[in-house]
Amino acid sequence: MMSPPNPASTISPLVELQNVHQTFKLSSGQKIKVLKDINLSLMPNEILTLLGPSGSGKSTCLRIMAGLQEPTQGKAKRHGHTFDGANTDIAMVFQNFALLPWLKIFENVALGLEPLRLSKDEVNERVKRAIDLVGLEGFEEAYPRELSGGMKQRVGIARALVMERPILCLDEPFSALDVLTAEVLRKEVLNLWISKKTSIQSIILVTHNILEAVSLGGRILVMGANPGHIRIAIKNDLPYPRDEKSGKFKELVDNIHDVITESVIPDAPEWVPPALAASVAESFPPVPMNEVIGLIEMVCDQGGRLDAFALAHTLMKDSVQILLMAKAAELLDFVDTPKNAIVATDLGRRFARGDVNTRKKMLHSQLEQLQMVKLLKGKLESSEDFSIQREEAIQLIQDWLPNEPASVVLDTLIQWCRYGELFGFNADKQTIYLDRGEEVGEG
Template identity: 40%
Template sequence: MTASTTTGAVLLDLAGISKRFTGAAGDELRVLDGIDLQLRSGEIVALLGRSGSGKSTLLRIIAGLIAPSGGHVRYRGRELNGANPGAALVFQSFALMPWLTVQDNVELGLAARNVAPAERRKRALDAIDMIGLDGFESAYPKELSGGMRQRVGFARALVLEPDLLLMDEPFSALDVLTAENLRTELVNLWETDGFPTKSICVVTHNIEEAVLLADRVLVLGSNPGRIIAEIAITTPRPRDKRAPGFEAMVDQIYGLLTGRDTEPAVAEVDTATPTARPLPEASVGGLAGLVELVYANGGRADLPAVADDLNFEIDDLLPLVDAAAMLGFLTVEDGDVLLTDIGARFTTADILESKKIFAEQARHRAPLVRTICKGLTGSADGSLRAGFFLDLLRRGFGPEDARRQLDTAINWGRYAELYDYDTDSDKITADPDAQVFAGVRGKWTM
């Protein structure tokens, strides 16, 4: 099978898929919304997106492990109302039974299907041989390297001869060289006539991995997860990372992923709410380091090149980009980041001036920081319990995301010396010397 192979029959059809979860307080969190997707025989499809885009949730709906809140899932034309009989899943964390040998682990799925012992043994040994672990049948997982354990995970899935091989970030727990080797071997197996599966769907946050493997890349947006772009990759496999066409495709996808609200309209800077424009989960040191890197590069940097140089995944780099863009230090243009005038001042100033610049940008452009500052200004003594803001955030976020939002805002505000936080009292208190609170200090009892 190659990228030029005409894809065949529809194996799986998702129409109007949505997924909602209800929190302990009865709040509703929308994870997926309006997903339409078909998986066909003869193709590899990559689901690519940031953390929180619902990639893994979507994969589990395809596998039939969780039910959608709305829409329809059809496998070979029939409504799916339970585990997908034509799918097998490869996990990120290997998920092997430590007390079972390699062969016993590979036979697990066959045993669950009541396959006779002799047939189980034959098919398991064939799968073990196919993925390059011949000779390790009697080994236990603790005796294997990470790459070898993931090979066992592949064998356990492939021995079921599934129509759909579903993979949830299968290479992310491996070192770079091992991951590269396994990806290459997977492509080689896919190209052989005897490969026992008809379609592969892989979840990843690695853009290069998606372009290396897939015939189609589906780019998911976040909050809630939805498909924002579908990109066909027509270059035959194996693909060369150094080819100009490869680099252009990676740049295009970076542009799609960085185009989401990284540069707000002027009016939105003053009016956006903390739930409509969440804070990226980025430390001040991290975003400052990125701004400094772009400055050292002459004021412009190619994001794929930055990620490659730093060995960063998309989930590592893009929150820093989003944070720097939110604060007006960088702008994003087609996968490149450009330094702004205020960004240049921020990165070249001394520490005190740098903090003043950060404080001004944060209280003006970061909605949650602005909301906290306004709340403290309106309070009787310049302080409020953090739980007050946490309760407000829970109206738009799940409990964990609400806590992360508040923690990020506290860290940014502390660095900017806008306010401080006392863990014991759970109180956020304004810094009386911060310019934003000038003129109202007289009504506080500090």
């Protein structure tokens, strides 16, 4: 059992990002800001984790540090100096393994040595050692397709180890694996680092799994989305290997839960002047309505109250996704979300009991109360043929929700309103039209 030495302030960081901004241009010409003012540094002998929901730009951070992506603004530095091209201090492990299916395991690992132009014997020796370290002895002559997911990721790790670089970058390395395999591999990576049998000084781990972040990370950077930014840096001094059942571990997990929850479901909404309140449009969590309905049903089936994280665990879903679903249900007044719990409202219970038609009617009237829906409906009613172009709707959303990706909001909105039979969407003409075929509800 040991703990990593504290990074002293005099030691220079292995890699760092300074005031990094990143904007991507879509093929439509639209620009999307994915990173905003990121400052971070990786010290020797630490495991740094970037934790956040999808879309928070954690992978982009990793790519900039590895020199695979040039930042739109700001600098990436290696040992205090800027660098060109790929960062040769970093060995990457990819989410989907990035193995070449036509090469044998031995050759896939040896690929990592190709640029070094070593002699055959050296290659043989180093590859053998890397393969032994990850426990793949005997599989040298196999092809990737003959291996399970966990074994494939071992090959990915061996290929990273064989290069003998000081930094190991793990980009969601265990998320394509089943829970048990992920746990085993997590422990092995940790042991490799602790044992100091390899060249690895420090590790950067990108993940959306809070437990994973807490069990490995010495420092945890919690990231937020739209655009990606660092919300908070949390120090984790618990000694390795960490006991998931210990009180301190649980406390830390809960704290981080709260930080993320705060951002997804603000408990105390910011105070808005009443005059403005009516004109402020809600933001839309991008989740499909059928999943939201599923959540409401599940909450009501379980007696009307559920813990969001317990639910995420049983469903083996990303907890952020569950929180977004809960937020969507809350927007429609079907549930309340005190702290981490999801509680069904009376309306929600009635909804869950109702048949298809009752549900449609209720959804219809709840959706109609949303500011954005009202705005869109007004626009549709004032147009000649009760329909508008998609572009117009996007414009409207951009005016009212300038900080959100308009096309995503619109797609969500259309999907919800189709369920409530409010609007329809003609994909051929790219128009949104008022659903007047069967007028339901009191609308």
